[in-house]
Amino acid sequence: MPELDTSPAPRMTVLEVLKSQCSSPQDRRNQFRFVWWTLGWAVSFVAATFLLVEEVVTGPTRWVVVALPALVLVQTVRTYIRFLRETDELTRRIQLDALATAFGITVVGLMGYSLVTVAGGPELGVDGLITAPMVIWALSQFVASLRYR
Amino acid sequence: MKNRLRVLRAERDWSQATLAQHLKVSRQTVHAIESGKYDPSLPLAFRIARLFGERIEDIFDPDA
Numbered sequence: 001m002p003e004l005d006t007s008p009a010p011r012m013t014v015l016e017v018l019k020s021q022c023s024s025p026q027d028r029r030n031q032f033r034f035v036w037w038t039l040g041w042a043v044s045f046v047a048a049t050f051l052l053v054e055e056v057v058t059g060p061t062r063w064v065v066v067a068l069p070a071l072v073l074v075q076t077v078r079t080y081i082r083f084l085r086e087t088d089e090l091t092r093r094i095q096l097d098a099l100a101t102a103f104g105i106t107v108v109g110l111m112g113y114s115l116v117t118v119a120g121g122p123e124l125g126v127d128g129l130i131t132a133p134m135v136i137w138a139l140s141q142f143v144a145s146l147r148y149r
Numbered sequence: 150m151k152n153r154l155r156v157l158r159a160e161r162d163w164s165q166a167t168l169a170q171h172l173k174v175s176r177q178t179v180h181a182i183e184s185g186k187y188d189p190s191l192p193l194a195f196r197i198a199r200l201f202g203e204r205i206e207d208i209f210d211p212d213a
Contacts, residue, residue, distance in 0.1 A: 148180075148187055
């Protein structure tokens with residue numbers, strides 16, 4: 001009888017880790033929905049900004065334009081929560097690790113940033129304040145997934 | 150937590166991907182459990198035990 005290979009498995013490569021996540025049809029479907037809603041939010045945000053800055057819409061309609069991206073974002077968050085609830089348990093752990101890390105870094109960063117602006121440092125602007133936490137979240141996901149390879 | 154998952158899988162000549170399919174989890178989950186980096190939830194531990202026809206405590210050793 002051949003001897004069993006029970007030596008420790010080598011570390012997964014980064015590519016293997018990325019391939020392994022969201023491998024079930026349900027995960028792929030949920031992730032697909034999340035990506036599309038995120039893109040929808042980005043498009044609605046840019047469109048709303050254009051309509052408001054160029055004053056294409058006036059009067060009470062402006063408030064509808066303001067509300068529309070927020071409504072799309074609410075649905076985006078709902079699709080992410082659904083993905084989180086239905087995904088593989090290690091992927092959920094990785095996502096929660098990443099969310100906690102990103103939240104912590106964002107809070108600490110914003111506190112530090114508020115002092116920087118008081119001290120006369122450069123201002124990031126609203127775009128930067130929206131983008132920075134998202135980039136931190138994406139990086140946190142990558143780092144968290146490497147922890148379990 | 151140490152476990153015998155890799156041995157049990159090797160006895161059946163299954164790849165990590167095959168075991169992952171049986172358990173309905175990702176390959177990374179199987180890999181992380183085998184290498185002791187991740188402890189499975191109780192429902193997953195039961196699924197593993199049932200799949201191999203063993204008791205949970207015969208597969209996972211909390212004292213190791």
